[in-house]
Amino acid sequence: MSDVRSECEERIRKHAYFLWLEEGRPEGRADVHWR
Numbered sequence: 001m002s003d004v005r006s007e008c009e010e011r012i013r014k015h016a017y018f019l020w021l022e023e024g025r026p027e028g029r030a031d032v033h034w035r
Contacts, residue, residue, distance in 0.1 A: 016034045
């Protein structure tokens with residue numbers, strides 16, 4: 001995997017995590033935030 005792609009995926013992963021935190025860490029919704 002290229003460095004650019006890895007960096008992009010890491011940014012997406014962090015953003016999805018923060019969205020999940022902002023919603024109060026709801027159970028079973030990780031896939032919604034990832035998409």
